[in-house]
Amino acid sequence: MxxxxxxxxxxxxxxxxxxxxxxxxxxxxxxxxxxxxxxxxxxxxxxxTSIVNEDVKDVFSKLPNGKELEFWNTYDLSWASAKIETKEGEKYLTLRDEDPFDYPRVERVIPFAEKMEASFTIKPEQDNHGMLQVEFQNKQGMPAIRFIFDSDGNLKHKAGYRLRNIMPYEAGKEYAIKISLNADSRSYTFSVNGGKEIRGIFFQPVDGISRIMFRTGEQRHYPNPDTPVDTPDYDDVPFTGVSIPEAVFNIKSLMTKKL
Structure with a gap:
């Protein structure tokens, strides 16, 4: 056999x-x-450390040099990096992506909360290509809320199966998103740059939020245990040595408050 x-x-x-x-x-x-x-x-x-008890107050410009990512998990590649960069006197956690097959990812473990408030500020360097997804997840990594700076220049959030436009975004501008969520009612409200409050529903029920994750691409579900191993057309992926136009997203801060 x-x-x-x-x-x-x-x-x-x-x-x-x-x-x-x-x-x-x-x-x-x-x-x-x-x-x-x-x-x-x-x-x-x-x-x-898999559990933290203190609310997050990560404003990168205010953190000591070399200690900015002390409580972050980072997935950092040659063509898709996740590093602290200084720009115009401000420090950012910068995600750069020119990899056609992979993406950088950063994740912050936060105090487990059924009710919480959070805010994060993003500065994209382009609005016509690339993508940044921000997810609120439980301790197993199951997402419940997702915001997307999409390649079509629109900021969106996931509403069930569909994506719902929030507003257009522009390269070089900062976008501060403030969110208040309740896992028990599967609901959240958020605003962008202090604007009108918008209501949303968790697209997947979770017991609470334990992580906040940023990545420059869609969640991968392939390959999986049902993916065929031996197929007649199995071959190397084409154009593996060719990069794509670089997309850059700068994370200025992340703050959380357990309620």
């Missing part, structure tokens, strides 16, 4: 072991292959 196993997971993980010495930053450093192809490196702060 011949058995084929398709593992879309980190493989051949190697890390710092006894005798290698202690990394200067005190983190665990791991290297692994993904899908037996790309080589990745991950740094893991220790002790590992």
């Amino acid at each position: 011949e058995v084929h196993i398709n593992l879309i997971v980190p493989q051949y993980v190697r890390g710092i072991v006894e005798g290698n010495g202690t990394p200067p930053d005190g983190k665990i450093w791991l290297t692994y292959s993904m899908n037996k192809e790309d080589m990745w490196v991950a740094s893991v702060p220790v002790p590992v």
Whole structure:
């Protein structure tokens, strides 16, 4: 009997072991292959923290240099980076994306809340290509609320299956979104730059919110356990060495308040 196993997971993980010495930053450093192809490196702060109790007050220009991302999880690629950048005297968490197949992603664990207020400020550098999605998720990563700076120049939010336009956005301008949510009633209200309050409904019920995530692309659901492994037309993805026009989104701040 011949058995084929398709593992879309980190493989051949190697890390710092006894005798290698202690990394200067005190983190665990791991290297692994993904899908037996790309080589990745991950740094893991220790002790590992999965729960935080203090409200988030991340205004990046006010945080100490080198400590801005201390409580953030980052997914940072060569063609899709997630780094702190300084622009016109302000510090931002900047997501750059010119990768046709992947995206940068950053995630902040927040105090678990059934009711909460949050605000974040985004400064896009273009309004005719690229995308930024902002999700409010539970502790398992299931999203309930999604805002989108879309490639057509419109700021949107997910209303059930459909997307609903909020307003056009412009390159180079800052957009401060303030939101108040209630997981029990599956409802939220929000405003942009202090404008009219808009009401929305969770597109997926969750017990509460534990994470806020920013990424420059659609959530990937492929491949999955039902994806065929051996197909006649299986081949390499075309144009893997060609980049796309870079899209840049700057995150100025993220604030949360548990109610």
